[in-house]
Amino acid sequence: MVLRKAGAAAVAAVVGTVGFVGLVTVGTYAASGVPQGQAARPGLSGGTVPAAYRPLIERWGALCPEISPPMLAAQLYQESGFNPAARSPAKAYGMAQFLEGTWAHYGTDGDGDGTRDIWNPADAIASAATYDCALAKDVSKVPGDRQANMLAAYNAGPYAVIENGGVPPYRETQGYVRSIQSLTRSFSAPAAGSVMTLSRQAAGAIYFAQTKLGTPYLWGGEGLPSQDGRFDCSGLMQAAYASVGIRLPRVANDQWYAGAHPSRSELQPGDLVFFAHDLNDPRSIYHVGIYVGGGYMIDAPRTGAVIRYDKIDQRDYIGATxxxxxxxxALPVRGEDGTITTGRTGTVPTS
Incomplete structure (x- = not known):
């Protein structure tokens, strides 16, 4: 979880044509930037948060200039994966993972029912924004990027930011700021006129997936020798991008947050395409493939099938990344004991 205890420091080229598919990939990724200072707030990208919470995040994400709906969503995702019943070994509770002592001071009645309930998503979302904005005010006179300073205060406490004249030189705090600002882009709707072009890494990932065509599916498969090189859907995507140096989370509904979300008409080869039981809730994602163009993906469908080409236009298609x-x-790693790792590198200590 993120520290909520003021004053404490937190500790590739050309891919061969296969049937209808042929690609040449050049260029780099570009998308809407992280809000800085008084810059216009980006909107939430469609389908990135559970539909029931979207109005709350949009409302409270505009509470002060230093936050935005995508940034607030990024924090809530990293804290709990939008789970209102989350609890950590450090006794942090609810979707926003507040300690009871901090909640007593910053807990906010977000739905006007007269109570401040740490387990109520409306109150938790409102309280996370309230706490962010209180910290932003505490460090408002510190020079530099106001949002970065606020996030650093959120992680290390406002005194550390004031004393250092900006983001303090703590590895974990700097990692937290980078992680949230990067993850914010995954929740942001592309700005008008923004460009998202295909990378060589996407081409390499497709090439890897192509080499696995015909391999039998295995539930839980990661392509290990002990598994006879077999994969399940998310294991194949993880291995495909690992082959080009990108470490994805293991499960599909976490892989959903590994980048921006192009619309169906903007799809490019290399995008991950996702399928869900509830199209209003990305937590219900159950399947993923890699788009190869022409309305097709490579995927590992199910037990008894092999890795193959499938059409993406299905009723349960929720979107792409x-x-x-x-x-x-930037994606958090969640341990079975509730421990959360910032990004995919450093551990965020319990508060």
Missing amino acids: RVTQDGAD
């Missing part, structure tokens, strides 16, 4: 190095690196 354009994987980026920054987006993948």
Whole structure:
């Protein structure tokens, strides 16, 4: 979880044509930037948060200039994966993972029912924004990027930011700021006129997937020798992008947040395409493939099938993700004991 205890420091080229598919990939990823200072707030990208919480995040994400709906969504995702019943070994509770002592001071009645309930998503979302904005005010006189300073205060406490004249030189705090600002892009709707072009890494990932065509599916498969090189759907995507140096999370509904979300008409080869039981809730994602063009993907469908080409236009198609190095690196790692790792590198200590 993110520290909520003021004053404490937190510790590739050309891919061969296969039937209808032929690609040449050049260029780099570009998308809407992270809000800085008084810059216009980006909107939430469609389908990135559970539909029930979207109005709350949009409302409270505009509470002060230093936050935005995508940034607030990024924090809530990193804290709990939007789970209102989340609890950590450090006794942090609810979707926003507040300690009871901090909640007593910053807990906010977000739905006007007269109570401040740490387990109520409306109150948790409102309280996360309230706490962010209180910290932004605490460090408002510190020079530099106001949002970065606020996030640093959120992680290390406002005194550390004031004392250092900006983001303090703590590895974990700097990693937290980078992680949230990168993850914010995964929740942001592309700005008008923004460009998202295909990378060589996407081409390499497709090439890897192509080499696995015909391989039998295995539930839980990661392509290990002990598994006879077999994969399940998300294991194949993880291995495909690992082959080009990008470390994705293991499961599909976490892979969803590894980059920006192009629309159906904007799809490019290399995008991950996702399928869900509830099209209003990305937590219900159950399947993923890699788009190869022409309305087709390579995927590992199910037990008894082999890795193959499938059409993406299905009733349960929820959307796509354009994987980026920054987006993948920003994703939290959740241990079975509730421990959360910032990005895919450093551990965020319990508060």
